[in-house]
Amino acid sequence: MNGRLFSVVGPSGAGKDTLIAGIAKASPQLHVVRRVITRPAEAGGEPFEAVDASEFERRLNIGAFVIDWQAHGLRYGIPAGLVDVLAGGQDAVVNLSRSKLAEAASRFARMHVLNVTARPEVLAARLGARGRETPEDIRSRLARAALPLPAGLPVTEIDNSGALSDALRAALATIAPEGAAVP
Numbered sequence: 001m002n003g004r005l006f007s008v009v010g011p012s013g014a015g016k017d018t019l020i021a022g023i024a025k026a027s028p029q030l031h032v033v034r035r036v037i038t039r040p041a042e043a044g045g046e047p048f049e050a051v052d053a054s055e056f057e058r059r060l061n062i063g064a065f066v067i068d069w070q071a072h073g074l075r076y077g078i079p080a081g082l083v084d085v086l087a088g089g090q091d092a093v094v095n096l097s098r099s100k101l102a103e104a105a106s107r108f109a110r111m112h113v114l115n116v117t118a119r120p121e122v123l124a125a126r127l128g129a130r131g132r133e134t135p136e137d138i139r140s141r142l143a144r145a146a147l148p149l150p151a152g153l154p155v156t157e158i159d160n161s162g163a164l165s166d167a168l169r170a171a172l173a174t175i176a177p178e179g180a181a182v183p
């Protein structure tokens with residue numbers, strides 16, 4: 001049977017990358033998707049592959065991505081190798097745009113959504129403290145915070161306004177039946 005795909009979504013600053021890092025540490029059997037992004041390598045944050053716009057376009061044209069999108073002035077690609085990982089029966093976790101959930105659900109039969117949220121004032125404080133984006137970028141990220149999810153998908157709601165350990169426990173409880181131990 002195909003592996004399950006856990007798609008982590010939610011507004012910028014909610015803690016998706018932080019949560020994915022915690023999930024990966026607690027669940028070494030999970031494949032963690034390394035996204036291809038047209039962002040400078042030195043930006044930090046999640047482990048990703050940095051490419052320039054022309055390299056991204058080249059890979060897109062040869063079918064290197066199973067899903068791709070644009071947001072925040074950047075392009076994001078999910079390497080097509082994810083299909084083989086799931087076909088081999090391994091579970092995987094990926095950070096996806098909410099705008100791509102419907103497409104992903106039609107592409108991946110065993111997809112489960114982890115919708116990570118945080119209160120608006122918490123998002124603003126975290127993005128400011130993270131310091132990766134300019135104040136203008138942060139404003140536009142906050143304006144996108146309320147993007148709705150498509151109806152009808154299996155979703156676990158995770159409020160990460162408080163302690164990361166609480167959010168991580170909720171995430172691992174969803175993943176646990178065929179995978180990680182709950183700490």
Ligand SMILES: Nc1ncnc2c1ncn2[C@@H]1O[C@H](COP(=O)(O)OP(=O)(O)OP(=O)(O)O)[C@@H](O)[C@H]1O
Pocket residue numbers: 010011012013014015016017018019045126127129130160161162163164165167
């Ligand atoms: N529960 C938490 N308590 C305190 N700080 C947190 C918590 N979760 C995440 N953070 C911090 O908040 C900031 C945003 O987290 P992170 O980068 O994981 O968010 P994100 O949802 O991946 O955002 P983006 O979509 O912009 O990449 C980071 O500096 C991270 O260390």
Ligand SMILES: O=P(O)(O)OC[C@H]1O[C@H](OP(=O)(O)O)[C@H](O)[C@@H]1O
Pocket residue numbers: 009010011012016071072076095096097098099144147
């Ligand atoms: O708002 P939506 O479309 O859900 O998400 C758009 C993108 O924003 C975040 O990007 P980043 O991790 O900050 O680069 C998410 O990871 C996603 O790729």
